Amino acid sequence: MALRDLVLGETVGVAVTARGDVVQWGDGYDAAARQPEVTLAGKNVSRAVISGGCVYALAAKGDRVWVLPAAKADPTPARSFAPALGRRETVTALEAGDAHLVALTSAGRVFTALTGLAPVTSTEGQLGVPVLLDGSSTAEPNEFYLVHSLAAVDAVQVAAGAHHTLVRSADGAVWSFGENSHGQLGFDYTDATAFVPVPTEVPFDLKYRRRVHAAVDYIAAGANQSFFRVARSDVPAKDLWVSGDGLFGQHGTGRFAHVLGRPSVVRAITDLSEYSEADRALVPIPLRYLSIGPTHVAAAFDNAPDPDHTPAGGHSGRIVSVWGGNESYQLGTGKRNNVAVPVAPLDLAADRSANSRLVLPTVRTRAGVLESTVVAGHLATAVYCRPT
Template identity: 30%
Template sequence: MLRSQSLKQPSRLARRQPASLQSRLSSSVRSTPTPASPRPSTSSRLLLGLSGAGALAAAAYTVSTWRDGFAMDAEPGKKGWETSPGAGMTTTGDGANGKGGLFHFKPHVFLWGRNSHGVTSPSSADSAASPASSSQTVKRPSIASPLSDLVLRDLALSATYGVAVDANGDVLQWGAGFQPSGHVERTVQGRDIVKVAATQEGKVFGLSKKGDVFVWAAEKEMQKVEGGKRAIGGIELPRSQEGAGWMWALGKGTVWGRGSNDRVETVRLGTDVKLDRGERFTSLSAGASHLLALTNHGRSFALPLCLSANSHGQLGVRSVTLLAPPHPGSSPTSGLSLRLEPDEHLNEMGWEKLPPPPKKLDPLLLPAIPPPTPSQPAPHMDHIPALPTTAAATTPGAESTGSELRLHPDPAHHAALERSIHFCTTLHEIPALRGVEVAELAAGRRHSLARLGGRMHGRVLGWGSNSYGQLGLGSTLSYPSIPAPTEVPFRRSAAYQGASRPNTLECVRVAAGGNVSYFVVEADDGKAVDLLASGQGQFGGLGNGLWAHATSPVRVKTVSGLREWNETTGKVESVGIKDVQAGDGHVAVVLDNAVKNPDGTTFGRDVFVWGYNEHYQLGTGKRSNLPTPQHLAPLPYPRLIESQVAAAGSKPVAVTVSKQEETISSGTTSPMPHKRMQLSPAVPSHATKLPRGAVVEEAICAGDGGSGVYWRIINP
């Protein structure tokens, strides 16, 4: 990866290997071998899935070390793939040359950040450790032992609990917000979940492979159902009828296939409108109080998590149905219908909050006041009239807004009803986006973003809270609340002013976390790829090196406009952005700069982090916030290669190569360490316990005060 636009910079292959190894490896990174080139050996093709700076060194030493029963690691210490027979080793059928080979995949899950509730350092059920006895923070990436040896479909970290989905689609939960012990436990089974969204409102949402959206309680105590019914706040709520009665006999139970776990109550969400034939949900995004869902036909839906879900207009929907009994496959027939109106005083000037005028002033500077009269002996000094009161506050019996509505007279019962999974079981289509094809939805803390597709491809709409300018609408629309979807004017941004103004601008990815929005923008048909950010800059979340807020999108220079030399095309091309994971106050960006060797091995997706770091969620080992993107140290994979070499009594080749790499620099003037965290690109999952044809890759996630790296199945 290059962080320079100069054509004189060396290629990626030349920068990432010692000079002594360049003569042993092909000088072409992306080009295919010429006809005169020898056919790769079986041992070189067995280095599938290796990533990092050591992958190239691995290709050179594989032949000599194959007799010792191990293959060189990709990143220093990373044991992604092994080629030595042993316990649990499986033989793959038919390798690239038809002779086959031996593989064994050893994944690991790394977590770091806030651990006051045992989220980033979970314990297993057979362990005596508890969240109270563990450290309050995990300063650097460390292996989560109960989750190791697992390839996941998804991972989500909340402030008080964690949620993961294993390769079979079963849900794992842990943390003090799940149960007091905080142990990792399997909860929802048989739903074939592919994606989860963890919220602080006591609910977890899951998207199944078939496109259904389910909800279940985050707390283990609330997941139990006794007698088929649950009473909360004096109101009896029926259990979901899915998986009961005649539906159980037709396959919803355990007679055919795997059924839902009876220990956990799950509710399948309905919709207020009928979906088209073949239409299903494909993505979920949750904010502090609202949930956004998108279908494969580009239709947008929203669901409130509590009565304040539309306080800033972030829901996009005002008429909602609450506390309706679930009816699988149809809309609710009864329930509480009300309107969740945004706070109408958010955009008004708070005159009543102005400080009083100073007392010691020259009388000539004071405004003229009328002289005292018998009817008013004391002159009126308040020249600012009070704001008029609303009709709802003055008229008895007036209709209350959603924020004033009480579901139960008792506050405890009211809070329990809001946290119940039956609070709202209906996804409501966003009226303003009806008929508009949406390609991506992202929910921030109290704002929402929609990236459009179809004929309006590349345009972005934003609505909801705009107190810090997180909608990116500019200074002319710097209102605290924008309840209607409004287009983000990228061309008016300061990032595209001046002589270098591009002809075309298209947004290809959006992300939202906390009070910051992120936009991946391609200019002039992909000739330049920029990352823009807008919103709260108090903790460095904008990544532009400043601590000020930005009402208009600003460029994150460190990861924007990156260019590199492509040996195949003979041109300098832009470096894309593979993923943007925005947490509540920090962000992690993965570049799309993986290198593919002639023998098929790939490595090298660089990771940058910046933003809020009070809980060590950036993984730098320090607690200071970062206003600019920064690399991380390589993941601490167990160095099993060194122990195998020592046991075999041969020379530790891995250690020798590692020391050689430590003596060279990155080849650029920018602070880019040669040894840094790099995620492995997509690799086939040979001889693992995964479905046939599954492809896995290393992924990173950013949550509320925590972060994680795991191996993810990209085609579940």
């Protein structure tokens, strides 16, 4: 079955079917349920996230977000809400932390919202607006706030960790705000920077020589980590930087560190290369995307397809790397030890004696092109087929 989206929460799983319906399962949804159940039908949903004990689903039209309880026993009915959108403006991306949403619109504007079903009394500054910073009041969840301090920024990507937010602009700059207890905002933790409620630019230009133009072209966040991919003007390879919590090895740098404020390069990803027959030389293998769970990370790459095993209109298989916590065997290595450098998960569907590594093929079917996609969830990793 093809899925538009898949989320593996701590006690609840959520998927969006190819028809745009939301299905849920797990002990946190209904311990007695024997199979996934449809919980939101006929709304043509494209994206789902879990936050604040609720499931949030973005309509494919980008005109609204649906919210429904994660637990089946909660009688609260599903309802929708939306940012104050302009004419022909739509929500193009929706990300979630433990207690907040971040929405990006087609006009390059950024909105944030508190999540849950009850009034909220405090935040860590992850909204980027002056709401609930002094603990003297309450605010209702499921209401979007425009991040006014980013009004002059043409935002093209957003990311959310547990209690922090990242925003990337079209010119390659990054702003971060929220909790910085592990250095996840991209700068050192101090008493003054423990919580940063105002979007603050992460100075990546200071990490390169003056004549080197550096621009961030991809960001990712999860739990208390942040990743930044930087394109450089002097070399074709792109650097992947990481900051935040790495106690389980989720930095991918070979070290186990609880706090990392100044971003460090993940060399194993930056230096990944393959031989190109056309160029007759080693060329970088670009990172396609990251999926970040509470303690581990999964990465997919845009390696060149195998010409002898590539279906028409598809891809023979994108390589996958994983690293970080492995307490529940979520790395798929066949072992249970935590790993502080990127490694390849095993393909258990292949001949185990061959020690085959997992790859993500893309195939053309009667229903269209389906891309295998890897997801890092709560102590678990999954692969599903997503329409492109």
